[in-house]
Amino acid sequence: MSRNADESRAERIRAILETEGPAVSANASLLNEKRYDAIDSFPAYDELRSEARGIKEDAIAQLPELIDRVTEAVEDNGGTVYLAADAADANAYVESVAADRGVDSVVKSKSMTTEEIEVNDHLESREIDVWETDLGEFVLQVADEAPSHLVGPAMHKSRAEIAALFNGHFEPEEPLETAEELTRFARDYLGERIREADMGMTGANFVLAESGTIVLVTNEGNARKSAVTPDTHVAVAGVEKLLPSVAELEPFVQLIARAATGQPIAQYVSMLSPPTESPTLDFESDELGGGDREFHLVLLDNGRFDLREDDELRETLYCIRCGACANSCANFQSVGGHAFGGETYTGGIATGWEAGVHGAESVAEFNDLCTGCTRCVNACPVEIDIPWINTVVRDRLNRGQDPDRFDHLVDGLLPDEEAPGFTLQKRLFGNFESLARVGSATAPVSNRLASSRPVRAVLERAVGIDRRRELPTFARRTLIDWFDARGGSRVAPADATREAVVYPDTYTNYLSPERGKATVRALESLGVAVRVPPVGESGRAPLSQGMVDTARARASDVYGSLAEHVDAGRDVVVIEPSDHAMIHREYERLLPAASARRLRESSYDVMEYVYGLLENGADADALRAGDGEAVAYHGHCQGRTLGTDAYAVAVLERLGYDVRTSDVECCGMAGSFGYKRAYYELSVDVGEPLADSFADAETVLASGTSCGEQLEALLERPARHPIEHVGPQ
Numbered sequence: 001m002s003r004n005a006d007e008s009r010a011e012r013i014r015a016i017l018e019t020e021g022p023a024v025s026a027n028a029s030l031l032n033e034k035r036y037d038a039i040d041s042f043p044a045y046d047e048l049r050s051e052a053r054g055i056k057e058d059a060i061a062q063l064p065e066l067i068d069r070v071t072e073a074v075e076d077n078g079g080t081v082y083l084a085a086d087a088a089d090a091n092a093y094v095e096s097v098a099a100d101r102g103v104d105s106v107v108k109s110k111s112m113t114t115e116e117i118e119v120n121d122h123l124e125s126r127e128i129d130v131w132e133t134d135l136g137e138f139v140l141q142v143a144d145e146a147p148s149h150l151v152g153p154a155m156h157k158s159r160a161e162i163a164a165l166f167n168g169h170f171e172p173e174e175p176l177e178t179a180e181e182l183t184r185f186a187r188d189y190l191g192e193r194i195r196e197a198d199m200g201m202t203g204a205n206f207v208l209a210e211s212g213t214i215v216l217v218t219n220e221g222n223a224r225k226s227a228v229t230p231d232t233h234v235a236v237a238g239v240e241k242l243l244p245s246v247a248e249l250e251p252f253v254q255l256i257a258r259a260a261t262g263q264p265i266a267q268y269v270s271m272l273s274p275p276t277e278s279p280t281l282d283f284e285s286d287e288l289g290g291g292d293r294e295f296h297l298v299l300l301d302n303g304r305f306d307l308r309e310d311d312e313l314r315e316t317l318y319c320i321r322c323g324a325c326a327n328s329c330a331n332f333q334s335v336g337g338h339a340f341g342g343e344t345y346t347g348g349i350a351t352g353w354e355a356g357v358h359g360a361e362s363v364a365e366f367n368d369l370c371t372g373c374t375r376c377v378n379a380c381p382v383e384i385d386i387p388w389i390n391t392v393v394r395d396r397l398n399r400g401q402d403p404d405r406f407d408h409l410v411d412g413l414l415p416d417e418e419a420p421g422f423t424l425q426k427r428l429f430g431n432f433e434s435l436a437r438v439g440s441a442t443a444p445v446s447n448r449l450a451s452s453r454p455v456r457a458v459l460e461r462a463v464g465i466d467r468r469r470e471l472p473t474f475a476r477r478t479l480i481d482w483f484d485a486r487g488g489s490r491v492a493p494a495d496a497t498r499e500a501v502v503y504p505d506t507y508t509n510y511l512s513p514e515r516g517k518a519t520v521r522a523l524e525s526l527g528v529a530v531r532v533p534p535v536g537e538s539g540r541a542p543l544s545q546g547m548v549d550t551a552r553a554r555a556s557d558v559y560g561s562l563a564e565h566v567d568a569g570r571d572v573v574v575i576e577p578s579d580h581a582m583i584h585r586e587y588e589r590l591l592p593a594a595s596a597r598r599l600r601e602s603s604y605d606v607m608e609y610v611y612g613l614l615e616n617g618a619d620a621d622a623l624r625a626g627d628g629e630a631v632a633y634h635g636h637c638q639g640r641t642l643g644t645d646a647y648a649v650a651v652l653e654r655l656g657y658d659v660r661t662s663d664v665e666c667c668g669m670a671g672s673f674g675y676k677r678a679y680y681e682l683s684v685d686v687g688e689p690l691a692d693s694f695a696d697a698e699t700v701l702a703s704g705t706s707c708g709e710q711l712e713a714l715l716e717r718p719a720r721h722p723i724e725h726v727g728p729q
């Protein structure tokens with residue numbers, strides 16, 4: 001990214017943090033908490049997620065047949081189905097229906113698909129009045145703004161801002177103030193519009209092919225009113241909304257409201273199989289009218305069939321648009337969808353939708369806001385791997401870039417697998433292992449140089465590394481060198497309960513060997529024979545920059561180095577949670593299935609491994625006892641997704657520590673993200689709630705390198721890995 005682009009992005013984010021940030025943060029965090037509560041009290045949640053995922057996979061696989069089936073069913077009911085190729089086609093069809101029926105005014109319920117085709121603008125350009133009847137959408141219509149969230153479109157506005165907006169726009173006799181007054185005003189105002197409207201438009205959360213049924217899930221009841229009050233109902237739905245029949249609907253009804261708002265079920269689940277023969281309504285005479293009803297189902301392609309053919313992005317089509325991925329995202333909680341979103345869609349899954357329906361260029365501005373923390377993965381009710389979608393699109397975007405003007409300086413020096421043209425920033429962060437090797441070999445000179453003002457100025461200008469962020473310090477002696485120099489393991493294999501390889505990840509080996517030494521000592525004290533062989537970087541660094549080919553090559557090298565140990569029955573112990581998560585999640589995408597599985601089944605997070613040893617009889621007295629010492633522990637986001645952070649808490653508690661944890665989703669540092677000039681302020685904003693929650697803690701522990709760096713910067717005191725705290729000195 002150029003210096004100017006960096007600065008304008010930072011400026012835009014800064015402005016949103018100041019204006020929309022507080023309301024988004026409060027509302028997205030609240031929905032996130034409610035989701036956790038709802039799921040905690042619903043044991044069937046995970047089982048239903050898998051069931052829903054399977055139904056969606058099957059439905060998308062048989063999409064052409066479902067379209068035929070729904071067409072037949074809707075026509076049998078007296079309606080019409082139109083398969084629209086793109087937005088222009090859909091809009092032209094809706095316009096033709098309106099023209100045939102002499103429509104002057106339209107009422108709409110909330111629908112992201114109609115936002116996608118911008119049908120309001122199209123109809124208004126034909127002098128047809130369009131009214132949004134969802135309260136949030138109505139607020140945005142008055143404010144002339146785009147939605148900032150899939151479910152809560154006006155989530156970025158406070159009650160006071162909405163009151164000021166309504167009072168200024170509508171000039172009511174008594175100023176509106178409370179949420180009740182605002183809602184009542186909107187309901188009365190929109191009730192009039194609904195009664196007067198000639199045509200109602202809705203989206204559809206689901207469309208049941210067998211019966212031609214439109215399923216609408218809302219909390220306001222406005223969708224059903226908009227659909228049935230006017231004589232003509234047009235429903236616009238992406239083709240991916242099709243399910244075979246009502247038999248497949250139940251898991252989605254159980255999941256969607258829990259994931260979206262934490263409700264067991266939404267206030268209104270309307271199932272309409274529009275009977276065009278039922279009587280129309282006449283509000284003037286208060287009698288049933290004698291007019292004709294019409295129903296039109298517009299099924300929208302607009303890139304969806306291409307997404308269906310895309311092996312990497314197909315799962316975007318399984319999305320039920322609950323917004324949980326946005327609510328669980330630390331960056332989204334800070335800035336909302338006006339920064340973390342594209343032309344139409346917002347949050348983590350926006351990357352898949354935008355790339356599919358508007359093209360990859362509409363993703364470029366916000367794709368980097370997905371840091372791959374994976375907190376959305378468990379939140380998604382249809383098990384979509386949202387971070388992987390973001391990574392794949394990032395990789396594709398990288399390939400479309402013009403060569404960086406500094407690229408020739410590093411091309412050939414950096415051992416990645418990518419074609420020239422990546423930004424210098426991405427290549428340097430993606431090849432961090434090479435930099436760390438040189439930095440360590442030349443320390444302390446490298447550290448002095450890297451912290452000098454002229455070098456920081458160059459790094460900021462040429463690479464986009466924010467000078468306010470302290471750079472990590474390279475250790476002169478690596479973990480591997482230390483281990484070799486001490487003569488290897490102090491526990492002979494013949495005397496050991498187990499044999500383990502400590503994976504010398506880049507951060508531990510070159511930057512923080514102390515936590516590696518603590519790991520070696522702790523495992524030995526628990527009876528394990530340890531090895532620290534030279535093994536390359538896991539691929540996490542290049543993957544985070546969207547360098548998938550390089551990550552695949554790194555993964556393959558790691559497997560090549562560790563396979564002999566796995567064959568020999570040795571366990572692989574990983575200290576850095578992001579590398580452990582790489583082996584457990586992303587290697588499935590990067591390695592042959594059997595290799596990924598073998599490595600996954602032999603690899604453990606270090607605290608998980610210690611927990612297992614203690615559970616199997618190792619002597620806890622070998623580790624440092626807590627004796628009631630209070631510690632604040634932040635588990636790494638990717639470790640939390642895998643559930644391994646719980647082992648650190650369990651070990652600390654077993655050793656007698658009084659452990660406090662934070663429920664923030666991510667520290668905000670996220671590897672290289674917090675170093676980037678464009679995102680430094682966002683990174684700090686995300687990290688502050690975590691730092692605040694630990695502000696009074698004397699001892700702060702964090703399992704991830706980045707988490708530790710962020711906490712140290714914000715709290716101005718050390719934050720060590722738990723193994724350093726409990727390991728024998």
Ligand code: SF4
Nearest residue numbers: 319320322323325380
């Ligand atoms: S990707 Fe999953 S969590 Fe995100 S909106 Fe879609 S269904 Fe919901």
